[in-house]
Amino acid sequence: MPTLTAQAVLTSTTLFPNPASVSFSATEVVSGSAEYQYRVISASSTTILYGPSTKADTTSTVYFYAAAPTANLVTLTLNITGSNTSASSAVILRPGDWTYIPLHVSASGVTVAAVNATTTSSILNVFYGERS
DSSP states (O other): OOOEEEEEEEEEEESSSSEEEEEEEEEEEEOOOOEEEEEEEETTTEEEEEEEOOOOTTTTTTEEEEEEEETOOOEEEEEEEEEEEEEEEEEEEEETTTEEEEEEOTTOOOOOEEEOOOOOEEEEEEEEEEEE
């Protein structure tokens, strides 16, 4: 089975009264489908990036990553919907921003959509990997 390793490092010498450095690494097994996509998010549109998932196993997880290149001119919003949410605007991606989220997939599935509320098209690099 393929594995996925994600690492986050947060370091600052000026944000807190004392210098701070936090590092975390996680290695996960991807046992379902996986895909890496380069997506154009058209102006004034909502584009589905993942889903709706069809997994019925309540222990399933989707590892979801999205990155907005620094060349983007606008901010995008990611809406996450599922059995317990209704179009939650969970993530804001400004140019150069990225997110990595392990999402719980319930019987009714999960959908992640990018919302571009501007008149300028934008780009997202997207990865998802399912573990069931």
